[in-house]
Structure formats: structure tokens, C-alpha cells
Amino acid sequence: MSGSGDPSDIFRQEASELLEQLEQxxxxxxxxxxxxSLVDTAFRALHTIKGSGAMFGFVAVAAFVHDFExxxxxxxxxxxPCTPALVTxxxxxxxxxxxxxxxxxxxxxxxxxxxxxxxxxxxDGAAPAAVAAAADAEAEWHIRFRLGGEALVNGTNPxxxxxxxxxxxxxDVTALTDAVPPLDEIDPESCYLGWDVRLRSGCDRAKIDEVFIFVSDDAKIEITRVDAEAPAPAAVTTAAEQPAPSLAPVPVAAADRPRGEAEIARVGGSLRVQAERLDALMDRVGELVIAHARLSQLASGGEAGLTTVAEExxxxxxxxxxxxxxxxxLPIGSLFxxxxxxxxxxxxxxxxxxxxxxxxEETELDKTMIERLADPLVHLIRNAVDHGLEAPEGRIAAGKPGAGSIRLSARHAGAEVLVTVSDDGRGLDAERIRASAIEKGLISAxxxxxxxxxxxxxxxxxFSTAKEISAISGRGVGMDVVKRTVEQLRGSIEIATRPGRGTDVTLxxxxxLAIIEGLLVRVGEGCYAIPLSAVEECVELPAQEDGRSNGYSLLQIxxxxxxxxxxxxxxxxATPPDPHQKVVIIAAGDQRVGLVVDQILGSHQTVIKSLSRLHADxxxxxxxxxxxxxxxxxxxxxxxxxxxxEEEGRRTRMRQAA
Structure with a gap:
């Protein structure tokens, strides 16, 4: 989503989408x-980038893409032929x-x-000589075209x-000036000229048509092969046949022109909105949620009419x-x-x-989440390929296919989305991880x-188990970035491994990230919110545990x-605890912890506000x-x-065992 109406920004936005299409x-x-069809799709993306780059002043882009094309x-x-070397x-x-x-x-x-x-x-290394020789054969084309009146306003450069x-x-080019009006009637933004072109080339008709893909709707174009028995039909390309949309911005005046039913349906199908506007809208909705909470509190002790209005x-x-x-x-498939x-x-x-x-791929996630998930998933995939998958000969010896498999999956689970990176490699070696952690001083022997x-x-x-440092891994950076990013997104990571069969890492x-359902609790005189998606259950603190005033302990649940x-x-x-304290059990994966609170106040629509930089630690x-x-x-x-x-529970178990 573009954050600016600047034409160059519009070009960058659309070119990014076309480059993605080209890569796929x-x-x-x-x-x-x-x-x-894949070759044609790639070629159309290149042609559109070239034409639009020239329109918007990206001369170097247009020149490079022209040679690429x-x-x-x-x-x-x-x-x-399309060889692996060509694809690379x-x-x-x-x-x-x-x-x-x-x-x-x-x-x-x-x-x-x-x-x-x-x-x-x-x-050139794979071009058949006979076909290449045939390509040199020339023909003569007669091209006559006049651009639409608003072509110059749209950014077209004839x-x-x-x-x-x-x-x-x-x-050979001849300018057609018969439609040029007297000087005092000329509109400097209109195009009155036409052109008569005689082209000598062995190209086919489609390559000439592609020159006019941005203007064919409004232009009058005649293309005839001189040595042909009959003239080729006029190059009028319908909207359904156009391979890629023009990147030129539509002038305001164009909105006043009548549109066909197909064009109206196409425009009504989707609308590009600046990301900043969506963020601002979400902020206003958040403020409205807060204002409604205030109204509901005021209406709770008021007249029935006010309560009805508050509920509506x-x-x-x-x-x-x-x-x-x-x-x-957005569907997460755009990330995959x-x-x-x-x-x-x-x-x-x-x-x-x-x-x-x-x-x-159709699983939807907040656009901000998708943007911030890209780097963590890159790290997980690189590690899965480098550390998880065996070399082809090792896989074959283990009875597996020579080619490894990386699976990316996503699904909804209640108020959460589970994104999993799986491989069918060797699995995690717990003893090797433990030995490496002891060697680096992360845990005691x-x-x-x-x-x-x-x-x-x-x-x-x-932390790293790689024996050698390479461009892929070995420096011990990456996985800690994954955890930090996921935690900043209020998520968690689970790992499941099967020795010799592979590993699943689930986020x-x-x-x-904007509005969540929260469980509101009171601790002393303060109120705190716990994300409801993490709450498993609430129980009363047993009397024997309630009697303890200090330390951590374990609860039988x-x-x-x-x-x-x-x-x-x-x-x-500093205030004395309530006589009957409650325990809120929170969980993520196989981790469970109880939080002792004085009172559970109920669910609350929680609009999340970020803490200041002073509270970053x-x-x-x-x-x-x-x-x-x-x-x-x-x-x-x-x-x-x-x-x-988890850390305190481990210490408690060790004290009890001692």
C-alpha cells in the first residue's frame, strides 16, 4: 500500500508487484x-516495467529492462530453450x-x-542455428497511429x-499534421499529431502490438504487413486481453467520462488505500472503544433509556x-x-x-504481523535447510527421497494463528544442543x-551448533532474533522434533496487534490486563498455599x-492480600504458569497502547x-x-528433590 501520491512512489509500488510476478x-x-504461458507472463511484466519506467523518468531502469527483454x-x-542457467x-x-x-x-x-x-x-549458447537464421528474415510493416486527446496528460511520451x-x-517516420487546429485553438495538454511509420523488421505482429499496450484503449492504430496478401486488423486491445495494467496515474478529468459496465465492475472490485490511513482509522476505532467503555460505566447506574443507547x-x-x-x-500466502x-x-x-x-495460504493475519514475520521465517527456513536437511546421499542412505522438503503452513486456532515451518530432515539432537550450551556457559554441567x-x-x-562459520549460519545470530521478534508480537514459539524424521517450529x-480481548484482574490497588487468548482457566488458591507469604511454589492442577x-x-x-486469592492459569504450548491475583474483575475490550521509550527495559x-x-x-x-x-518451577523442584 502506497503511503504517498507522488507518481514515482506509485511506480515503485506497482513495479514491486510486477517484480514479484516476474520472480514467481x-x-x-x-x-x-x-x-x-509462464514465459509470456514474465515477458509482459518486463514490458510493463520498461514502458512505465520510461514514463516516470526511470531511464536507467527502462534501458536495462529493454536489454533484458x-x-x-x-x-x-x-x-x-529455458534452461536452469537462464532462470538463474x-x-x-x-x-x-x-x-x-x-x-x-x-x-x-x-x-x-x-x-x-x-x-x-x-x-545464445542454446539457440538453434536454423531458427536463428530464420529470425533474420525481414518484412516491411506499415504502422499509422494517433494517440488519444489525453495521452500527454496521462504521461505518454510518443x-x-x-x-x-x-x-x-x-x-522511416512521417508526422501527420492534418488534425492540428489553428494556433489560438490549441490546447497545450492535448495531442493532435499522428505518425506514419514504415518499419523493416522480421518481428511478428504481437511485438508491435506490445508497443501500444498502454494507449490502445484511446488510440487509433492501424498495422499492416506490406508483403501480406491482406492487411492485418487494427490493433484494438480490449481490457480483458491486456496483459498488465498501465502504471500511469489516472487524471481527475477521466472520472467524468462514461464507463462501460466491465470497467465499472473492475474499478469497484478493489481500492488501493494508503497504509497510514488504515492505521489512523484503527487508532480512531480504538479511541471509540475506550469512549464506549466510559459510556457503559456511566450508564450502568443510570436510567434505562441511557443503558439501551449504550448497548446499541x-x-x-x-x-x-x-x-x-x-x-x-491479508492472506498469509502473500508472505509464503x-x-x-x-x-x-x-x-x-x-x-x-x-x-x-x-x-x-488463505489464512488471514494483520498486515503489520505479516510484515514483521518475514525476517523470523527467513531465519527458520535457512536453519531448517542448513542444519535440518541432510545431504542427498545421506537422505538416500536413510531411505528418504534425495530431495528434502520444507513445509510452510498456517491455520487459525481460536484467537490465534499458528504458523509452522516443518522439515523432513534429521531432527534435533538434544545431547548435542546440551553439550554446546554447556561449552558456551549457558547452562551448568x-x-x-x-x-x-x-x-x-x-x-x-x-548459541550455535555449527562447527564452521559460513555465509548461511554458524555465528549464533538469528534464532534469538526470531524469539525476540515473536515475543514483541505477543506470540510464542513451540518446537516438536522427531529424530530422523524432521522438526516442526510453530509460531x-x-x-x-491493535485490539484484543483481555481478562482484567486486581492486584493490590492496581488493575492489570491479561490477554484472554493466553488464559486457560481460573481457580481459587488453596488455603495451605494462601498461608505462605513468600517464595514460589507448585500447584496441583x-x-x-x-x-x-x-x-x-x-x-x-503494601496493602494486605484479599482473604480468598485467585490463580489465573496462563499457557502457551506445553508451558503453564499460575498468576496469583486478589480479584478477577472480568473480560475487557483492550485497546493496546505502546509504552514509552523510558519503559523499554x-x-x-x-x-x-x-x-x-x-x-x-x-x-x-x-x-x-x-x-x-518455568525457571522458578525448576528451582522449586530442585529444592524439593534435595
Whole structure:
């Protein structure tokens, strides 16, 4: 979503989408090199970027893509096969286009020449000589065209179009001035000229049509092959046949023109909205939720009419909240497709054939979550390929297929989304992880840890089991970044491994970061909110435990020992505790911890407000919310409390064993 109306920003936004389309087409061609539709899709993306780049002043982009397109056009014309070497060279050229668009000052011209040379070598090295000779045969084309009256306003440059035709072969151009009005009637924003072109080229009709794909709706175009028995029909391309949309911004005046039913349906299907506007809308909805909480509190002791109005407003606020949150939701498949290129490159660099399998691409997640999940998933996939998957000969010896498999899946689970990265490799070696942790001083040699606790050591800063440092791994950075990012998203990580069969790493994430359902509790004189998705159950603190004033202990919950924390001690409350304290059991995966509170106040619609920079080191809280009476309640950080509870539970068990 573009955050600016600047034409160059619009071009960057649309070019990014076309580059993504180009990358996916090239990756698919690696598996289906004879699929002509994929070649056409890649070529159309290149052609659209070239034309639009020239319109918006990205001259270097247009020039590079033109040469890229020229080389790739030989594949499209059947003059050369699509080989793995060509796909690799084309993917690297695609990366250079992105660099030219996003940071042209860092894109070295020599690198561009090197990539184009690699492309030409990949194409020319496999071109059949007989077909190549046939391509040199020339024909003569007669092209006559007049642009629409608003072509110049839309950003069309007819000189660039003529240059593009000149790239197909020698030509003679004559300007048609018969429609030019008297000087005092000329509109400087209108195009009155036409052009008569004689082109000598062995190209086919489709290549000439592509020159006019941005203007064919409004232009009058006649294309005739001179040596043909009959003239070719006029190049009128319907909207349904257009391969890619023009990137030129639509002028305001165009809104006044009548549209066909098909065009109206197309425009009504979707609407591009700036990301900042959605964020602002979400903020206003959050403030409205807070205001409604205040209204409900005032109406609770008032007249019946006011209560009815408050309930009706509450229903509308809830619907508005759900609708606004749904607007921010995007299918996670848009994130999954990015990793096809990553696996392609890793497979090449490590010499491990890898297949990517995805499921649950339609699962929706907040757009902010999707943006921030990209880096953690990159780290997890790199580790799965480098450490998890065996080399092809090792897999075959173990009775597995030579090619490894990485599976990305997503699914809803209540108010959470579970994103899982799975591999079918060797699995985790708990003893090796333990030995490496002892060597690095992360745990003592006599520490007794369960398997799931050993697996969590992988997320410690500086931890690595790699024996050698490489470009892929070995420096002990990455997995700790994964954990930190997921915890910042108020999520958690679970690991399940099967020796010799593979490992699953699951990220449990809330649906959104803006508004959540919370359980409001009182500890001393303060109120705190606990994300309701993490609450498993609430029980009363047994009398024998209630009598203890200090320390941590374990609670018997349905046949399992659960460590619990006294929040009064953590918050240093000076007031005496309530006579019947409650325990809120929170859980994430196989981790469970009880939180002792004075009173459970009930559920609360929690609008999350970030803490200031001064409170960045306070790990107990993940944010704050405003209550109906205007007071502030801090939101407890579930991941941090679970970590403390696990550590203290382990110490308690060790003391009891001693």
C-alpha cells in the first residue's frame, strides 16, 4: 500500500508487484521450462516495467529492462530453450532491476552489464542455428497511429514509443499534421499529431502490438504487413486481453467520462488505500472503544433509556471494530510466496535439492504481523535447510527421497494463528544442543533439563551448533532474533522434533496487534490486563498455599504440577492480600504458569497502547490500556511471565528433590 501520491512512489509500488510476478514466473519456469504461458507472463511484466519506467523518468531502469527483454524475447519466440542457467541469470537480473528502482545510487552499471552478458550467453549458447537464421528474415510493416486527446496528460511520451519501434528495426517516420487546429485553438495538454511509420523488421505482429499496450484503449492504430496478401486488423486491445495494467496515474478529468459496465465492475472490485490511513482509522476505532467503555460505566447506574443507547452503541462499535480489523487482514500466502526464491538460492548454494510445500495460504493475519514475520521465517527456513536437511546421499542412505522438503503452513486456532515451518530432515539432537550450551556457559554441567527446555536453548543469543562459520549460519545470530521478534508480537514459539524424521517450529501469534480481548484482574490497588487468548482457566488458591507469604511454589492442577507466581510480590504491594486469592492459569504450548491475583474483575475490550521509550527495559508489561473510568491498566507480558515461572518451577523442584 502506497503511503504517498507522488507518481514515482506509485511506480515503485506497482513495479514491486510486477517484480514479484516476474520472480514467481521465473521460479515456475525452473520446474516447467516448456510452459509458454509462464514465459509470456514474465515477458509482459518486463514490458510493463520498461514502458512505465520510461514514463516516470526511470531511464536507467527502462534501458536495462529493454536489454533484458531483448534477450528473453528469444525464449519467447522459441529461438532458445529455458534452461536452469537462464532462470538463474534472469533472477539475478530481476534483483538488479529492484536495486535500480529502490537505490539507484548503489546499483553499479558494471554489474548490470555483467548480468546482461550472462543472460545473452545463457540464451545464445542454446539457440538453434536454423531458427536463428530464420529470425533474420525481414518484412516491411506499415504502422499509422494517433494517440488519444489525453495521452500527454496521462504521461505518454510518443517519442519514446517511436524509439521502441526503432528498436525492432530500421524505420522511416512521417508526422501527420492534418488534425492540428489553428494556433489560438490549441490546447497545450492535448495531442493532435499522428505518425506514419514504415518499419523493416522480421518481428511478428504481437511485438508491435506490445508497443501500444498502454494507449490502445484511446488510440487509433492501424498495422499492416506490406508483403501480406491482406492487411492485418487494427490493433484494438480490449481490457480483458491486456496483459498488465498501465502504471500511469489516472487524471481527475477521466472520472467524468462514461464507463462501460466491465470497467465499472473492475474499478469497484478493489481500492488501493494508503497504509497510514488504515492505521489512523484503527487508532480512531480504538479511541471509540475506550469512549464506549466510559459510556457503559456511566450508564450502568443510570436510567434505562441511557443503558439501551449504550448497548446499541456498543453493538455498532463492535461491528465497526471487526470490519476495520478485517480491512487490515491479508492472506498469509502473500508472505509464503516470497520464500520460493530463498529456497531456490539455498538449494543452489548448499547443493541440497529442496521442495517447498505450502498450505493454509488463505489464512488471514494483520498486515503489520505479516510484515514483521518475514525476517523470523527467513531465519527458520535457512536453519531448517542448513542444519535440518541432510545431504542427498545421506537422505538416500536413510531411505528418504534425495530431495528434502520444507513445509510452510498456517491455520487459525481460536484467537490465534499458528504458523509452522516443518522439515523432513534429521531432527534435533538434544545431547548435542546440551553439550554446546554447556561449552558456551549457558547452562551448568549438572543442570537437569527436559527436552523442551533444551530445545528452547536454541533461541539463546550466541548459541550455535555449527562447527564452521559460513555465509548461511554458524555465528549464533538469528534464532534469538526470531524469539525476540515473536515475543514483541505477543506470540510464542513451540518446537516438536522427531529424530530422523524432521522438526516442526510453530509460531503462535495473535490475530491483531491493535485490539484484543483481555481478562482484567486486581492486584493490590492496581488493575492489570491479561490477554484472554493466553488464559486457560481460573481457580481459587488453596488455603495451605494462601498461608505462605513468600517464595514460589507448585500447584496441583488436574494431575499436573504448575508453578505459580505471586503478582503481589512482583508488584511490591503494601496493602494486605484479599482473604480468598485467585490463580489465573496462563499457557502457551506445553508451558503453564499460575498468576496469583486478589480479584478477577472480568473480560475487557483492550485497546493496546505502546509504552514509552523510558519503559523499554520493563519486560513484565507489553503495553497499557485505558479503562472506562479513565485510569490506566498495564498489560502483562505473557511470554516473560511464562519464562520466569518455568525457571522458578525448576528451582522449586530442585529444592524439593534435595
Amino acid at each position: 514466473s521465473l521460479l515456475d519456469l525452473g520446474h516447467r521450462p516448456d510452459d509458454r 531483448t534477450a528473453f524475447d528469444r525464449v519467447r519466440g522459441g529461438l532458445a 541469470a534472469a533472477l539475478q537480473a530481476r534483483d538488479h532491476i529492484r536495486a535500480l528502482i529502490e537505490s539507484p545510487q548503489d546499483a553499479l552499471p558494471a554489474r548490470g552489464e555483467e548480468l546482461l552478458a550472462a543472460l545473452r550467453q545463457a540464451v 517519442l519514446l514509443m517511436l524509439d521502441e519501434i526503432r528498436g525492432l528495426g530500421p524505420l 452503541i456498543g453493538r455498532l462499535v463492535a461491528e465497526l471494530r471487526d470490519t476495520t480489523m478485517s480491512i487490515r487482514m 510466496t516470497r520464500f520460493r526464491r530463498l529456497l531456490h538460492d539455498l538449494s543452489r548454494d548448499l547443493g541440497k535439492p529442496v521442495e517447498l510445500v505450502t498450505s493454509g 549438572d543442570a537437569r533439563l527436559a527436552d523442551h527446555e533444551i530445545h528452547q536453548l536454541l533461541f539463546q543469543p550466541g 503462535r501469534l495473535p490475530l491483531t 488436574r494431575g499436573a504440577l504448575v508453578p505459580f507466581l505471586r503478582l503481589r510480590e512482583m508488584m511490591r504491594c 520493563v519486560k513484565t508489561f507489553s503495553g497499557a490500556t485505558i479503562l472506562g473510568d479513565g485510569s490506566v491498566a498495564l498489560i502483562l507480558d505473557v511470554a516473560h511471565l511464562l519464562e520466569i515461572g
